[in-house]
Amino acid sequence: MHAQNPPAHERPAGRPTSPSSPSPSGPRVSSGASVPSTASGPARPVSFAPRAVPLSPTLAVNEALARKRREGVRVLPLGFGEAGIPIHPALTRELASASGRGGYGPVAGSAALRAAAAGYWARRGLPTDPSTVVCGPGSKPLLFALLMAIGGDVVVAAPSWVSYAAQAPLAGVRPIRVATPPGEGGVPSPALLADAVVRARAAGRTVRAVIVTLPDNPTGTLASEETVRRLCAAARDLDLVIVSDEIYRDLVHDRGRAVPSPARYAPERTVVTTALSKSLAAGGWRLGVARLPEGPFGAALRAAVLGIASEVWSSAPAPVQHAAAYAFAEPPELVEHVDRSRRLHAAVCRAVAGRFAAAGARVPAPQGAFYVYPDLGPLRDALRRGHGVNTSVELSELLLERYGVGVLPGSSFGEPPVALRLRVAPSLLYGETDEQRLAALASPDPASLPWIAGGLDRLSEVLADLRESARAGQAALA
Numbered sequence: 001m002h003a004q005n006p007p008a009h010e011r012p013a014g015r016p017t018s019p020s021s022p023s024p025s026g027p028r029v030s031s032g033a034s035v036p037s038t039a040s041g042p043a044r045p046v047s048f049a050p051r052a053v054p055l056s057p058t059l060a061v062n063e064a065l066a067r068k069r070r071e072g073v074r075v076l077p078l079g080f081g082e083a084g085i086p087i088h089p090a091l092t093r094e095l096a097s098a099s100g101r102g103g104y105g106p107v108a109g110s111a112a113l114r115a116a117a118a119g120y121w122a123r124r125g126l127p128t129d130p131s132t133v134v135c136g137p138g139s140k141p142l143l144f145a146l147l148m149a150i151g152g153d154v155v156v157a158a159p160s161w162v163s164y165a166a167q168a169p170l171a172g173v174r175p176i177r178v179a180t181p182p183g184e185g186g187v188p189s190p191a192l193l194a195d196a197v198v199r200a201r202a203a204g205r206t207v208r209a210v211i212v213t214l215p216d217n218p219t220g221t222l223a224s225e226e227t228v229r230r231l232c233a234a235a236r237d238l239d240l241v242i243v244s245d246e247i248y249r250d251l252v253h254d255r256g257r258a259v260p261s262p263a264r265y266a267p268e269r270t271v272v273t274t275a276l277s278k279s280l281a282a283g284g285w286r287l288g289v290a291r292l293p294e295g296p297f298g299a300a301l302r303a304a305v306l307g308i309a310s311e312v313w314s315s316a317p318a319p320v321q322h323a324a325a326y327a328f329a330e331p332p333e334l335v336e337h338v339d340r341s342r343r344l345h346a347a348v349c350r351a352v353a354g355r356f357a358a359a360g361a362r363v364p365a366p367q368g369a370f371y372v373y374p375d376l377g378p379l380r381d382a383l384r385r386g387h388g389v390n391t392s393v394e395l396s397e398l399l400l401e402r403y404g405v406g407v408l409p410g411s412s413f414g415e416p417p418v419a420l421r422l423r424v425a426p427s428l429l430y431g432e433t434d435e436q437r438l439a440a441l442a443s444p445d446p447a448s449l450p451w452i453a454g455g456l457d458r459l460s461e462v463l464a465d466l467r468e469s470a471r472a473g474q475a476a477l478a
């Protein structure tokens with residue numbers, strides 16, 4: 001029968017006609033496993049490996065910590081970039097009120113959502129025509145669709161959020177890493193951009209885009225207006241599209257400090273993306289929005305993104321779109337919630353940065369989002385001698401395995417492996433229950449709440465032990 005014994009032209013070279021009589025020259029299939037029989041004959045194990053796509057490191061560290069917890073190890077979860085605050089009841093109310101809505105709706109998103117997102121941007125100095133807004137199930141898939149639609153290699157900052165460089169090859173393009181100016185994460189140095197792009201083009205590559213993150217994950221810093229202006233001028237000279245990921249825009253710690261969006265300085269070539277998942281803590285609610293440029297290029301890009309969206313996700317879920325339209329209209333209760341979360345992130349990030357600095361690390365002062373980015377370079381000799389640690393991966397493995405502390409190595413963000421930088425995300429310290437998290441949100445001094453102070457003290461203890469045991473040649477604490 002065909003299903004059991006395909007004709008030779010349908011068989012890969014060397015493949016035996018039956019798995020029960022493998023030819024010695026045939027491809028290797030898994031050995032030893034018993035092959036179950038099915039209604040259509042004996043099952044034949046697949047002989048090839050699927051394309052290897054590693055799990056995003058942010059999700060992987062979460063799983064590693066869950067494993068440690070199951071083993072009964074005391075863990076300090078500082079790896080996963082989750083807002084760590086409860087979802088506001090107004091959002092759950094709006095979601096529930098729309099939960100009966102089925103149907104796919106327009107690929108670009110509902111008219112109500114696009115109008116609300118346009119209003120959100122207009123209030124931030126970016127007048128927006130709702131027809132230029134495209135929504136998707138999270139900003140991550142929108143960024144992926146943008147990379148695919150723009151269709152050329154992309155410059156990303158070093159360091160930068162893990163998924164830009166990881167998505168690029170999946171979208172059929174390649175990332176080009178360009179270092180940020182000192183102390184200004186999220187933006188490839190304008191001074192180095194031209195050189196990198198010209199060299200890549202001379203080598204035959206098609207370079208079409210640059211991604212910026214304002215404020216930045218992983219460094220928790222915000223690039224200056226001057227740097228963004230220079231980046232925009234360079235992008236114009238080089239004819240690059242700018243993708244400005246502003247998902248942390250509403251979480252700049254200093255409320256008086258404006259986010260310098262490239263959409264102000266190079267509107268004809270800037271796409272802005274944002275989502276509910278960070279400022280409103282609605283992480284699992286897959287909903288993001290993109291603001292595309294006006295004009296012929298923007299219209300063509302929109303058509304391409306919608307084409308990809310139509311083939312991959314069709315539309316974002318209608319009930320979540322409804323709740324998002326409510327959120328982007330910024331009713332006072334949500335504005336206050338975001339404001340409180342901003343203060344909480346600022347206070348705890350400051351405290352964590354202080355603990356690392358006290359242990360001898362170099363730490364940029366956190367300015368936005370909920371990340372701290374210490375450099376343990378000053379402890380390099382002690383770490384090498386006492387722990388055999390030479391790279392950020394070895395350092396994060398040591399912290400995880402010996403102390404149950406989950407952080408991400410700087411190399412995940414495109415840093416050289418030997419740079420001893422770590423991304424620390426303190427937001428899971430805000431509490432284990434909603435009650436604790438709400439108390440943290442309401443507190444004028446959240447770092448002094450017992451459960452947060454306990455986490456901070458454990459961090460200091462671990463960092464002190466890391467240094468002490470490095471001197472003594474072994475860890476005292478476990």
Ligand SMILES: Cc1ncc(COP(=O)(O)O)c(C=O)c1O
Nearest residue numbers: 138139140161217247275277288
């Ligand atoms: C910089 C940045 N951009 C985009 C995203 C994606 O968020 P979402 O897909 O939830 O919109 C994240 C999530 O961690 C992020 O840190």
